Amino acid sequence: MVARVIPVNTFDLVIFGGTGDLARRKILPGLFRRFLSGQMPADSRVIGAARSDLNSAGYRDMVRAAIDEFGGDEKAETKKLDAFLAQLEYVPVDAKGDGGWKELAALSRTDVVRAFYFSVAPSLFGDLAERLHTHGIAGPKSRIVVEKPFGRDLDSAKELNATLAQHFDESQIYRIDHYLGKETVQNLMAVRFGNILFEPLWNNHYVDHIQITVAETVSVGGRGAYYDRSGAMRDMVQNHLMQLLCLIAMEPPSKFGADEVRDEKLKVIRALQQVEPHHIVRGQYDAGKDTQSYREDAENPRSFTESFIAMRCEIANWRWSGVPFYLRTGKMLKARSSEITVVFKELGHSIFEDDDTSHQNTLSIRLQPNEGMDLQVTIKEPGPGGMRLVDVPLDMTFAEALGDTDIEVTDAYERLIMDVIRGNQTLFMRGDEVEAAWGWTDPIIQGWEARNDVPKIYEPGSSGPEDAMMLLHRENRKWRNIKA
Ligand code: BG6
Numbered sequence: 001m002v003a004r005v006i007p008v009n010t011f012d013l014v015i016f017g018g019t020g021d022l023a024r025r026k027i028l029p030g031l032f033r034r035f036l037s038g039q040m041p042a043d044s045r046v047i048g049a050a051r052s053d054l055n056s057a058g059y060r061d062m063v064r065a066a067i068d069e070f071g072g073d074e075k076a077e078t079k080k081l082d083a084f085l086a087q088l089e090y091v092p093v094d095a096k097g098d099g100g101w102k103e104l105a106a107l108s109r110t111d112v113v114r115a116f117y118f119s120v121a122p123s124l125f126g127d128l129a130e131r132l133h134t135h136g137i138a139g140p141k142s143r144i145v146v147e148k149p150f151g152r153d154l155d156s157a158k159e160l161n162a163t164l165a166q167h168f169d170e171s172q173i174y175r176i177d178h179y180l181g182k183e184t185v186q187n188l189m190a191v192r193f194g195n196i197l198f199e200p201l202w203n204n205h206y207v208d209h210i211q212i213t214v215a216e217t218v219s220v221g222g223r224g225a226y227y228d229r230s231g232a233m234r235d236m237v238q239n240h241l242m243q244l245l246c247l248i249a250m251e252p253p254s255k256f257g258a259d260e261v262r263d264e265k266l267k268v269i270r271a272l273q274q275v276e277p278h279h280i281v282r283g284q285y286d287a288g289k290d291t292q293s294y295r296e297d298a299e300n301p302r303s304f305t306e307s308f309i310a311m312r313c314e315i316a317n318w319r320w321s322g323v324p325f326y327l328r329t330g331k332m333l334k335a336r337s338s339e340i341t342v343v344f345k346e347l348g349h350s351i352f353e354d355d356d357t358s359h360q361n362t363l364s365i366r367l368q369p370n371e372g373m374d375l376q377v378t379i380k381e382p383g384p385g386g387m388r389l390v391d392v393p394l395d396m397t398f399a400e401a402l403g404d405t406d407i408e409v410t411d412a413y414e415r416l417i418m419d420v421i422r423g424n425q426t427l428f429m430r431g432d433e434v435e436a437a438w439g440w441t442d443p444i445i446q447g448w449e450a451r452n453d454v455p456k457i458y459e460p461g462s463s464g465p466e467d468a469m470m471l472l473h474r475e476n477r478k479w480r481n482i483k484a
Contacts, residue, residue: 005038005039006039007039009041009112009421010112011041011113011115012047012112013044013045013421014049014116015047015117016050016119016128017119017120019054022119025070026413027117027413027417028063028066029067029070030413030417031414032067032071033072033410034417036077045087046088047088050093051092056088056089059090060086060088063085064085095120095131096124102135104135113421116138116143116145117145120147129164129166130166132167143172143173144164144173146164146174148177150239150434152230153438154435154438157435158435161435173428173431175428176429177428178413179244179412180428181419182412183371184367187365187371189247193256199252201344203320204321204322204323207323207342207343208343208346209477210324210340211339211341212241212244212248212326212328213479214236214329215328215329215330215334215335215482216331217336217461218331219291219460220297220298220307221297224297224299227298227307231307231309232329232331233309233444234441240329241327241329243265244367245325246268248340249319249320250264251267257426258424258425258426262425262426262433266432266436272313272314272316273314274440274443275444277453279313280311281471282306282308282448283307283309283310283455283456283465283468284305284308285307285457285460288332288459291460294331304453307332307455308331308333308465308468310326310464310468311471312325313326313327324475324477326479330464332460332461333461334463336368337368337484339480340367342363343360344361344362346359353387354385354386355389359389360391361375361378362375369484370399371397373396374393376392376393376394
């Protein structure tokens with residue numbers, strides 16, 4: 001199946017932090033792929049803006065090298081790369097001073113879609129927003145894109161929201177959570193709201209519990225300084241896992257519109273119960289044969305920051321009351337694997353007397369890698385010997401089922417940038433949503449800080465600390481295996 005490409009209007013995209021890591025790894029290679037797909041009209045421009053003293057020719061060389069280093073199959077399109085690079089400009093800009101703003105203003109066009117990507121430290125958001133206005137570069141229809149971390153607690157998130165609100169309306173602000181741009185994360189909504197099959201069962205009458213796992217094999221090496229101030233709770237749970245939880249738990253919105261979807265997500269966050277301390281397990285990876293420990297990577301021998309967290313959450317509303325949601329994420333685990341599993345209840349009564357095992361249907365949605373769905377159903381064990389039952393998977397890998405689509409090649413960032421250009425905020429976090437998420441996260445973090453909680457050490461390449469297993473075992477449940 002060939003992916004459908006929706007045309008976009010002419011745009012100017014200014015990337016503040018245009019020479020930074022995210023721009024080189026994700027944004028620019030992603031834009032080149034969109035260019036190849038015909039989603040970058042010939043008169044559109046990407047303008048890099050950063051402190052480095054480069055000119056446009058120097059910037060194009062840098063972008064060429066970045067695509068060569070971080071790009072995928074698109075690297076082979078060397079002839080078209082020149083045409084893409086010709087649409088790039090660069091202006092050296094001082095976010096905190098006056099340098100470069102006049103030059104940027106001179107490039108500014110008012111008759112095209114204008115978007116400004118703040119791929120910089122949040123401490124610069126206010127300076128950029130203000131200067132875009134004082135120099136008349138941004139107008140009432142311009143859009144700004146802001147990266148995580150959006151604050152490190154409720155107070156700082158409120159402050160950031162207030163700063164941006166001085167210059168931009170909420171409808172102009174696109175807060176990125178790249179998980180929302182992942183194909184399969186959107187598929188969660190398609191599975192739930194595009195099928196009649198699941199929705200009637202999607203509640204506490206039929207669901208025993210839900211597991212959300214985002215396991216990574218990478219360490220925090222190289223990002224230790226940032227990570228040690230964040231930990232898995234701030235880095236992954238408050239944003240990415242929270243978004244997954246919302247999409248799996250929210251009520252059906254009346255339509256797939258930006259505020260309709262975000263209103264429903266917000267209700268889920270507000271209905272989240274505070275988590276009891278004994279329902280939280282924090283971990284830190286140990287040194288391996290050839291790998292450093294978390295504390296060595298973070299260069300902090302006394303660090304209490306968690307590189308792993310597992311927790312049991314509950315949503316206090318009519319649909320979910322009594323259904324545990326188990327969340328788990330960590331670095332240096334045995335496989336890179338993200339999945340959500342809905343475990344249904346056991347049958348109330350079995351008519352098969354020969355069968356003395358228990359059976360539960362499960363629906364797993366694999367987010368990455370090998371995106372797909374797996375529905376465990378119970379059938380008869382083949383052969384004679386009575387009616388004994390066995391659970392088997394109805395497994396579907398999306399790429400196989402759909403043929404040659406662009407599931408693999410469309411990165412979350414390029415999809416989200418195109419949504420910004422189209423003016424579609426559905427897959428971006430609204431200010432109140434981010435604040436509500438911090439409002440839930442803050443007391444949990446404050447709790448373990450007050451208790452001086454020390455993370456449990458776990459083996460690199462494992463499934464996390466033993467205590468995380470116990471979180472489910474003591475309720476007669478079991479985590480799904482983390483497997484690639
Ligand atoms: C980022 C986190 O937001 O998401 C990283 O800061 C994490 O620590 C990454 O590794 C995971 O993203 P993905 O797309 O690789 O699952």
